[in-house]
Amino acid sequence: MPFIPNTDAERIEMLKTIGVESVEELFSDIPAHLRVQNLDLPDGVSEMEALAALDALAERNAQTTKMDWFVGAGAYNSYIPSLVPALASRGEFLTAYTPYQPEVSQGTLQAIFEYQSMAAKLLGMPVVNASHYDGATALAEAVLMAWKAKEGRNKILLPADLHPEYAKVVATYLTSFDIELARYEGDPERASLDERTAAIVVAYPGFSGEVYPVEKAAARAHAAGALCIVQADPVMCAIFKSPGEQGADIVTAEGQSLGNPLNFGGPYLGMLGTTEALIRRMPGRIAGETKDKEGRRGFVLTLSTREQHIRREKAVSNICSNQGLSMLQTCIYLAALGKQGLRQVAKQSYDKAHYAAELIGRIPGFRVATKQFFREFLVQTPKPAADIARALAKKGIAPGLVVSRYFPDRPNELLVCVTEMNSRPQIERLAVALKEASK
Amino acid sequence: MRNEPLVYELSRPGRIGCTLPRSDVPEYSLPEGLIRTELDLPELDELTVVRHFTRLSQKNFSIDTEFYPLGSCTMKYNPKANEAAAAHPGWKNLHPLAEPEHAQGALELLWRLQEALQEIGGFAAASLQPAAGAHGEFSGVLMIHAALKDRGELNRRKMLIPDSAHGTNPASCTMAGFVTQTIPSGPDGNIDMAALRAALDDTVAGIMITNPNTLGLFETNIEEICRLVHKAGGYVYGDGANMNALTGVFKPGSSGIDVMHFNLHKTFSTPHGGGGPGAGMIAANEALAPYLPGPVAVRRGESYRLEMPAKSIGQVKAFYGNFGVLVRAYTYILMTGGNGLRRVAENAVLNANYLKALVEGVYPVPYKRHCMHEFVAKGTIVPGIHTLDIAKRLIDYGFHPPTIYFPLIVQEALMIEPTETESKETLDQYADAMLKIAKEASEQPELLHDAPHNAPVARLDEVMAARCPILCYRG
Numbered sequence: 073m074p075f076i077p078n079t080d081a082e083r084i085e086m087l088k089t090i091g092v093e094s095v096e097e098l099f100s101d102i103p104a105h106l107r108v109q110n111l112d113l114p115d116g117v118s119e120m121e122a123l124a125a126l127d128a129l130a131e132r133n134a135q136t137t138k139m140d141w142f143v144g145a146g147a148y149n150s151y152i153p154s155l156v157p158a159l160a161s162r163g164e165f166l167t168a169y170t171p172y173q174p175e176v177s178q179g180t181l182q183a184i185f186e187y188q189s190m191a192a193k194l195l196g197m198p199v200v201n202a203s204h205y206d207g208a209t210a211l212a213e214a215v216l217m218a219w220k221a222k223e224g225r226n227k228i229l230l231p232a233d234l235h236p237e238y239a240k241v242v243a244t245y246l247t248s249f250d251i252e253l254a255r256y257e258g259d260p261e262r263a264s265l266d267e268r269t270a271a272i273v274v275a276y277p278g279f280s281g282e283v284y285p286v287e288k289a290a291a292r293a294h295a296a297g298a299l300c301i302v303q304a305d306p307v308m309c310a311i312f313k314s315p316g317e318q319g320a321d322i323v324t325a326e327g328q329s330l331g332n333p334l335n336f337g338g339p340y341l342g343m344l345g346t347t348e349a350l351i352r353r354m355p356g357r358i359a360g361e362t363k364d365k366e367g368r369r370g371f372v373l374t375l376s377t378r379e380q381h382i383r384r385e386k387a388v389s390n391i392c393s394n395q396g397l398s399m400l401q402t403c404i405y406l407a408a409l410g411k412q413g414l415r416q417v418a419k420q421s422y423d424k425a426h427y428a429a430e431l432i433g434r435i436p437g438f439r440v441a442t443k444q445f446f447r448e449f450l451v452q453t454p455k456p457a458a459d460i461a462r463a464l465a466k467k468g469i470a471p472g473l474v475v476s477r478y479f480p481d482r483p484n485e486l487l488v489c490v491t492e493m494n495s496r497p498q499i500e501r502l503a504v505a506l507k508e509a510s511k
Numbered sequence: 512m513r514n515e516p517l518v519y520e521l522s523r524p525g526r527i528g529c530t531l532p533r534s535d536v537p538e539y540s541l542p543e544g545l546i547r548t549e550l551d552l553p554e555l556d557e558l559t560v561v562r563h564f565t566r567l568s569q570k571n572f573s574i575d576t577e578f579y580p581l582g583s584c585t586m587k588y589n590p591k592a593n594e595a596a597a598a599h600p601g602w603k604n605l606h607p608l609a610e611p612e613h614a615q616g617a618l619e620l621l622w623r624l625q626e627a628l629q630e631i632g633g634f635a636a637a638s639l640q641p642a643a644g645a646h647g648e649f650s651g652v653l654m655i656h657a658a659l660k661d662r663g664e665l666n667r668r669k670m671l672i673p674d675s676a677h678g679t680n681p682a683s684c685t686m687a688g689f690v691t692q693t694i695p696s697g698p699d700g701n702i703d704m705a706a707l708r709a710a711l712d713d714t715v716a717g718i719m720i721t722n723p724n725t726l727g728l729f730e731t732n733i734e735e736i737c738r739l740v741h742k743a744g745g746y747v748y749g750d751g752a753n754m755n756a757l758t759g760v761f762k763p764g765s766s767g768i769d770v771m772h773f774n775l776h777k778t779f780s781t782p783h784g785g786g787g788p789g790a791g792m793i794a795a796n797e798a799l800a801p802y803l804p805g806p807v808a809v810r811r812g813e814s815y816r817l818e819m820p821a822k823s824i825g826q827v828k829a830f831y832g833n834f835g836v837l838v839r840a841y842t843y844i845l846m847t848g849g850n851g852l853r854r855v856a857e858n859a860v861l862n863a864n865y866l867k868a869l870v871e872g873v874y875p876v877p878y879k880r881h882c883m884h885e886f887v888a889k890g891t892i893v894p895g896i897h898t899l900d901i902a903k904r905l906i907d908y909g910f911h912p913p914t915i916y917f918p919l920i921v922q923e924a925l926m927i928e929p930t931e932t933e934s935k936e937t938l939d940q941y942a943d944a945m946l947k948i949a950k951e952a953s954e955q956p957e958l959l960h961d962a963p964h965n966a967p968v969a970r971l972d973e974v975m976a977a978r979c980p981i982l983c984y985r986g
Contacts, residue, residue, distance in 0.1 A: 073851055075588055075780075076858050077934035083858075086865040086935060095857045098864055098881045101729040102761050109853070111759050112630050116848025119592040126842055130601030132616030137604050146829055147607050153529040155561055157598075163575030164568035167589050170786040173912055174973075175903065175966040176572035180785035183567055186518050189983035193551040199982045202786065205642035208829040216686075237829040244804070244825035247653055248688025285545055312545050326829075336617045337607030337830025338642065339788035351980070357786065362976035369514060370968040374976040380645070380682035381917075385691045390682035393643035393776065396786030407518045408528035408560045411552040416531050419538075426539040444542050465610070473608055496535040 073116065136334060138468070140498040142428075144448050144489025145279070145473040146207070146235050147337060148307075148329035150417070151493055152401075153408050156331045160401045170357070170396070174372045180396070181371035184359035187403035194309050194406070194414075195323045196316020197345030201356035203394040204342025207326025208238040211273070211303050212245035213355045213389055214322045214344060218271035218299045219251055220388070221353050225270035225298070227252045229263050233278030236478045238303065260289035265296040271322075276304045276315060280441070280487070281448035283312065290319030306330055306343060308446040310418040322346045329491075331405025332398050341398040352378060355389030417492050421447040424499060425490035431503035432488065437510050441485075448489040450475070454510045457486040463509045469502055515566050519984045522553035528560045570967045571785070572911045578937050580866075582885045582914035582926025583677070583725055585755045585777035587859075592846060593781060593839035602838055607830040611816050618815035621808035621831065624792075624841045628773060631852065632751070633762025634794035636820070638803040639832040644752055646827060647772025647791030648683035648719070653824045654770055654795065654802040655717050655746045656687050661822070667744065671710055671718040673702050675726055675918045680719045680750060689716055696920055700728040700878040702736060711739060717746035722763065723753045723883035725918040725926070727863065737767025746770065746799070754778040755930065756860055756884035759853025770795040779840035790836040806831060858931035859884040862938060866929050869942035873949045877921055885928035887921050893952040898923040900959035901948055903970065907963050908944035 078086070083095070092098060099107060117125075136149045143149075160166070164179060171177030171184075184202045191200040204210035215228050228246075230239060232255045243253060251270075256263035260274045261284070272293045277283040290300035299322065302315035306325040309315070315323045327341030328334075346354050352375065360374035380387040409417065425447040433440045437454030453460055457474045464471045472488035479485075490499065555563070572579060579586040597603075605617055625637040641647035652670065659667050670689040672680050674696055681691045692710055697703040701724070718740050722730045730736065737747045749763045749771030755778045757763070763771050775781050776789035783789070795803055804827045806817035817831065847855060860883055867876060867886040874888035890898030902912030902925070914926040929938055951958045963969065 073847070073854060075590060075847070075932050076854060077932070078858050078861065082935045083861060086861055090861075090864045090868045092864075092881075095861050098860050099729075099760055101731050101881060101883075102757075103731070103734065106734070106761055106766055108760065108762060111849035111852060113627060113844070113849030113852070116846050116851040119590075119846060122842055122845040123592060123596055125845060126596040126620075126838070127599060127601075129616035129620050130596075130599035132619075133601045133605045134609050134613035135600055135604040136606055137600065141606070143606055143608050145608055149604075149606065151531070155528070155557060159561065159564040159568070161594065162565070162568045164571040164573045165785055166594075166782045167574035167579075167586075168571045168785045169579065169581055169584055169586060169783045169911075173572075173902070173906070174971050175963050175968055176570075176577075176906055176911060177785075178570035178967045179567035180571055182515065182517070182570070183564070183785075185983070189517070189519065190552055192983045205646060205788075205833075206828050206830075209642070209646075209827070235829070237826060240826045241828060244653070244827055245686075247824065248656055248686075283542070283545070309547070310550055311541060311547055313547050333603040333835075334606050335603055336605045336609075336614065336834040338828070338833040339835050340829075351982075358980075358982055360976040361981040362972045364969040364971050366969055368968055370971045372971050372973050372976045374973065374980060374982075377977075380678040382678070383682075384678045385681035385685045387678065387682040387685070390645045390649055390679050390686050391643075392645045392677075392679050393783075393787040393789040393791075395642075395788045397782070397784030398788060400785065404560065404564055406552060407555055407563070408557065409552075410522075410527055410554045411550050412527050412554065413529050413531070414552060415550060420531060420534050420536075422541070423534060423536050423539050427536040461610075465613075470606075470609070477608070492531055495532075499536070 140469040140501055142472045142488050142490060142502060143470050145487055146326060147334055149491050149493050150329040152331055152333060155408055156401050156404045159404050160397060165400055171373060174370065178370060181359050183400050183403050185361060185371050187399050188359060190406040191343055192345055194306055195304065195345045196314025197323050198348050199351055200343060200345035201354055201358050203399040204344055204356060205395060206338065206340040206342045207324060208241035210324035210342030210344045211238055212242045214301050214324045215242055216245060217353050217355060218301055218322060221350060222270035222299060225268050226250055227254055227268040228270055229254050229256050229272040231260065231273060231275045231278055232257045233280050233282060234275050235279045259284050261292065265293060265298055269296060269298045271299040271301050273301045273303060276302050277446055280450040281445035282442050283444045283446060286315055286318035286320060305446060307418050310414040321350060327402045331401040339395055339398050341395050341402055353388055355391055357394060420492040421490065424494055428488060428490045428499045431499065432506060435503065435507045438506065447491055448487060451486045451488055453484045453486050456483045460509045464505050467505055469505050471502055471506060517984055518553045518555065518563065519986050521555055521559055521563060524554055526554040526556045528555050528557045577909060577911050578933060578941055579911040580913050580927050580929050582928045583752055585928060585930060587780055587930035588932035589780050589782040590843060593842045596842040597835050597838040615815055618808050620838065620841055622810050622815050624837055625808060627844050628792055629794055631758055632771060632794045633764030635797045636800035636803060637792060637794040638805060638807045639792045639837055640804045640827050641772060641791035641793055642828055642833045643787060643789040644772055644774045644791045645679040645683055647793045648679055649686050650793050650804045650827050651748050651770045651772060652683055652687040652689060654799050657802045657822065657824050658799060659716055667714055667716040669714045670716050674920050675724045676719060676721055677725065677752060700726045701730050701732060704732060707736065708739065711743035713744065715743050715745040717748055719748040719750060721750040721752055723756050726878060726887050727882040727885035728878060728880060729883055733766045752777060753884060756856055758856045760856045764796055770799045775836055775840040780843040781836045781839040788833045788836055790833045790840065855931050862929040862931060862933060866927060866938050866942060870945050873946055885926060888925045889921060890923040890925050892949050896952045896956060896959055898925055900962065903962040904948045904959045905944060906966050910941055910944060
């Protein structure tokens with residue numbers, strides 16, 4: 073087997089050094105009746121055969137690049153420059169462990185520090201950690217963090233217009249605690265806070281694409297003694313005011329569209345940033361700058377007294393493995409796109425989405441329901457959206473998320489997402505096809 | 512090695528590392544009052560970005576470049592075929608909300624991987640949702656919480672944790688609302704059975720067991736432990752971090768474990784990526800299977816779909832798990848096969864015992880038993896020399912240090928896991944280095960105290976980093 077170098081002759085020699093007769097003897101601590109000799113799985117195959125089997129499976133999936141793709145809803149079809157996977161897949165990054173030995177992990181550590189720096193600027197926060205599993209778990213951890221920071225308060229306000237999977241994940245994370253999750257409709261500025269409210273979550277934008285300003289909601293939360301958590305689209309933050317400059321205490325985001333492929337939902341990048349005041353309550357790994365004994369700059373994992381390997385049951389979270397490589401992809405993506413590139417991605421997505429909304433809004437029977445949006449908007453359809461999507465799929469168009477997939481009581485809604493990947497001809501084909509399908 | 516500037520220090524106004532096609536739609540104005548005026552990201556050309564990250568990569572030790580025997584981390588070779596398989600556009604460009612009929616290949620892969628892992632672990636059902644080992648633990652203890660709730664026994668709040676356990680175990684319990692009680696290890700390195708019996712009362716929710724434990728020793732009383740905990744009304748959680756010792760040799764489900772996570776980024780060869788992403792798939796017996804997090808893949812006739820288990824604890828992340836990692840693990844299982852997985856465990860255990868035999872004359876090994884896939888030795892070789900010094904000196908010899916100061920129950924611990932993918936000559940060279948270092952420790956201790964000597968940086972001031980945190984670029 074190519075992954076096991078020991079030869080039979082070497083095994084005999086090694087057993088002799090150990091002082092046993094057979095490998096089976098080394099397993100003697102396992103009660104004999106619990107030992108098995110084989111598994112009910114096929115024998116191993118060559119790389120050539122395995123890859124052929126995998127390719128056959130992969131080819132049965134629809135690809136965003138082979139269709140006119142307008143589905144987003146938490147996972148976005150974005151361009152990934154070639155240098156991103158080329159650099160991130162270098163074995164020195166790919167096959168390194170968590171940088172617990174900083175002298176031989178400076179590459180990973182400096183990349184984390186650079187990611188933290190760029191992500192902090194983008195979200196407008198003083199500090200961002202080294203990643204969570206995804207945007208949904210980052211939000212769930214932020215809610216727990218806020219609840220613990222506001223002792224004695226046990227109510228969290230969640231927007232009704234939050235990605236349904238995020239709402240479910242938050243609920244799962246809160247299972248064992250006495251925390252009331254209350255939902256509010258519409259503008260977060262008008263949500264009702266009371267002395268039991270630990271935090272309000274603002275979706276920036278919401279699941280429907282609707283963008284409400286954060287500033288007044290954050291100010292009202294602070295006046296009520298609560299924290300303001302913002303779940304943001306990080307690409308939107310390149311051209312819209314950042315959550316940080318509007319007063320957010322904790323910002324979470326899904327960083328997938330910053331350089332990570334769709335991959336059927338993962339691995340993605342959970343981003344979490346906070347204020348100076350809350351740093352020591354923040355979960356997750358953090359890299360910090362320091363010096364070696366010769367005065368040279370270097371980086372280490374720091375503030376680890378928050379973490380499980382030091383504090384065990386008293387840790388702020390159980391998180392250990394994170395999304396290191398996804399974070400690295402985003403780090404490289406942000407460095408390559410930079411100030412101008414990311415703004416171009418955001419502005420083109422914005423312009424294309426608004427162009428699409430304009431065309432769709434003109435089709436009789438269709439109505440664009442989202443008032444202020446970035447790259448995603450809700451469309452009310454004259455026929456069940458599922459029927460429209462099925463008809464358009466035959467033409468190679470995925471017109472948007474059929475909202476009834478999440479909310480069966482909302483059959484006539486389509487959530488349309490337009491990114492920098494969609495061309496004007498694609499958008500125009502979408503509008504024509506929607507019109508035809510509604511007949 | 513020279514200092515590599517930060518991306519912000521390399522930035523020059525006006526440069527760009529990637530351009531987009533010219534926009535082909537009209538411009539629309541942004542909403543007033545919400546317009547961002549500045550964006551402080553660096554500006555670099557493409558080659559500068561490439562050189563920068565290539566140089567950074569060269570400051571890392573990695574499995575591809577060095578022997579990396581971190582205990583309990585299973586730093587085995589990550590086959591390149593895994594990467595080739597995962598790079599297929601049919602995976603990378605597959606949207607998680609594509610209609611199920613357009614994602615049959617992906618759903619079939621999820622189902623096949625669930626089935627394979629159930630067979631390997633001896634369990635009835637599996638969920639691939641958890642993104643990491645700790646995430647699997649959290650899911651598993653929430654399942655126990657849900658089962659206790661259904662029994663009307665939420666008064667059972669006590670989770671037992673052996674003193675050799677990973678820190679994630681007690682931390683996961685706290686996140687699921689349990690309180691933990693530490694169970695000491697006995698003189699043989701296994702759970703102290705008398706202490707366990709004494710802890711088993713009607714407030715016990717369960718126990719979390721890592722087997723082999725973090726001393727690299729098999730819990731020989733595993734069946735009895737499960738029997739006692741079940742009799743007391745509790746559940747047994749298995750931490751599968753060390754499953755590399757047992758594939759094809761021992762099925763944890765057959766010993767009475769109720770629910771367990773597997774670290775696909777350890778046992779099933781997916782890369783650690785400098786900290787992640789991992790995958791912490793979780794499997795359960797018939798009793799707890801209905802509580803698994805979802806959705807999970809199911810087969811109906813010839814087609815595949817996603818469903819929530821009957822009494823699921825819910826979703827623990829958006830969508831269906833770290834899918835790209837799952838593709839790699841499945842590729843590895845196909846290539847290794849049922850026959851190969853047993854050889855993996857055999858050679859992992861052989862390599863660990865061989866390396867132990869080579870060094871235990873000099874580095875004390877506190878438990879005189881055959882180890883499984885890893886062993887714990889002590890750095891107490893010469894007064895004044897600490898495990899940290901030995902670890903840093905190993906770097907000068909071109910080896911990544913082992914896990915150090917863990918498990919907490921062994922003073923000056925060096926936890927060494929060679930894995931099955933290392934050759935005898937690598938193990939011999941590593942043992943030679945360990946023995947040379949022991950000699951240096953008595954003859955030239957400053958070589959150890961000042962190590963590493965030829966890494967990109969010398970020992971870093973971690974106290975300063977924590978006391979006055981600099982967590983992002985302040986230009």
